[in-house]
Amino acid sequence: NNHISFNFFKFNSNYSIKEFYNNNNKEEEEENNKIPNILQLRSKNENELNNKKNKKYLNLTSNQKIKLKFYEKYLLNPLFNYLINSxxxxxxxxxxxxxxxxxxxxxxxxxxKNNMDYINILPKESKVIKGFDIMDYIWNDFIQILYIIQKPPNFENIKQFGEFKEFLLESTSLNQTFNNSTSHMSWLFDYYNNKQNEDILNYLHNNNNKLINFNNNKFKYVNMSKFNSFINEFPYNAWKNGINYEININNNNISSIKINKMLILFAYKNTKGLSGKRKLINECRNVAKHFPQFKINIFDTDLITTDIMNIIDIxxxxxxxxxxxxxxxxxxxxxxxxxxxxxxxxxxxxxxxxxxxxxxxxxxxxxxxxxxxxxxxxxxxxxxxxxxxxxxxxxxxxxxxxxxxxxxxxxxxxxxxxxxxxxxxxxxxxxxxxxxx
Structure with missing residues (x-):
């Protein structure tokens, strides 16, 4: 009976079912709105803080008198005013x-100075420091920098070989160059020593004012006729791993040698630490830039480290x-x-x-x-x-x-x-x- 009377009351009232539920939802929303949510509380707190900050800044920028400290009133303010306004x-x-x-x-x-040396980040008692000390002693006495010649000259051409001799002279004229010519390594140096019984580096430094027009025909160009026997003879056959070459034979059964790529190791001294090696590598690169026709690249085991040091030099x-x-x-x-x-x-x-x-x-x-x-x-x-x-x-x-x-x-x-x-x-x-x- 209660259920029947309720339904009877509901359907006979002035409100429809939809309106009845809408009214109930509105009442619930009004009650929920009375309780502030997290976002409202957060925005309220932020507004209060911003208002406080604004009041402080408004006081600073307004004409209100602000109590200054003694040194501000009698020293800093007069000094700044005089320097800025006069x-x-x-x-x-x-x-x-x-x-x-x-x-x-x-x-x-x-x-x-750019001294990005790893030893600076190691503790003093670290055993690795001993390794750095050993390398410092070794580099100070002797170090070799590898020159990769991507486009060697035609050694039988007087002009091209003359330009290459200028490169050899400049590379061995740096302040740190090792004086002993036998410390420098290349198939060219061994070829002159073995087949012509000559020291080309000593001859270059003794005749550096006559690089291209030497009186000695041995140094005007390289006689490559004995290269094939040289490169297959022990111990010089080890240079096969450091040279990319071609042997061409013409119709008259005469062979010509073309060197496509080659390596040269120049020896230096008085190199102290990574900063010293960085300086040396940069000098070697400057020499290589003077001879772009040979497309010379410099290589060393610490090349990446020295490049990072160059980049950080900001x-x-x-x-x-x-x-x-x-x-x-x-x-x-x-x-x-x-x-x-x-x-x-x-x-x-x-x-x-x-x-x-x-x-x-x-x-x-x-x-x-x-x-x-x-x-x-x-x-x-x-x-x-x-x-x-x-x-x-x-x-x-x-x-x-x-x-x-x-x-x-x-x-x-x-x-x-x-x-x-x-x-x-x-x-x-x-x-x-x-x-x-």
Missing amino acids: FIGNCFILFITILLLFLSFWQGIPLI INLNILLIIFICLIICINLIMKWNFIFSIIYITSIISLFSIIFGFSQFLFNFEINFITIPTIIIILILGIQLFIEQYLLRDLINSLFNEIPIKKSLKYSFKSIIKIFPIWLALTLPLIFFAQY
Whole structure:
């Protein structure tokens, strides 16, 4: 009966079934809305924090009197106001900046050494250090660099062989070249010693002013008629693994020798550590660049390591110029700032870093190694973070006021730049002093 009476009441009321359920859903939604969800609480807390921050910044940027500390009131503020607002102060800042930059680029940055040596990251008691010490002794006494000649000359052609003799002379004229000619290895040297009883390297250095037109016909070109017997004779047949050659026989049964590829090992001395080997390999590469017709490649077991050292050698004028241009383009495209503001800020940042690293070398003999590279990266990251937090945030809030844009940009740029300097001191100076021990 209750069930029948309920149905009777429901169907005879002014509400339909759909309306009845809609009303119930609305009541449930109203009750749920009274309970704040997580997103609402989070947004509420964020709004409260933002309002507090805005009040602080509004107090700083408004005309309200702020209680200053003693040194701020009587030392820093008068000094900054005088330097920024007076003509003499501006001239003084400009003079000091130019002087510091001149000293940094003259006696600082060009002299920074790249010493990415693995021994710097090993503990002093490590047994591996003994291996490095042994290699240092060996490299200091004797080390060979492999030259791969991808396109050798026609040794029977006077002109082409003359150019190749110039290459041999220059390769063995480096400061670290081993004086004993027998320390250098090539099939060409053995061929002259074995078949013509001559030392071509000694002859080159004794007649370096007459490279192409030697009076001795043996050195004008190479007589390759005995090459076939030479290359098949012990122990010189071992050079078959270091030469790619062809023997062509014409209709008159006369053979001609064509050398397609060949190897030369030049010996050097006074090489100290990986930094010394890096310097030597770079000098050998410079020699190879002078003779592009031979397509010479340099090889050494530590070639990849020295290439990494060359890549990490980042402090130079070209890289600074590229960074300067890229930063200006990025700031103008992303932030939509005035072009002049971008130049002022980025010039200040690059100048500050140049002065820091220049004077670090000048005062502390700063060098690029496994300790200082992370420090440089940390400083750059902190500089970007300071730039975003201190400059952009204040710039956004101060845009509510009619402050002069140039004055505003200079003021906040100067403050954010100054904050980088003590951070660099705190991070770098202890590392520099500990690295000396």
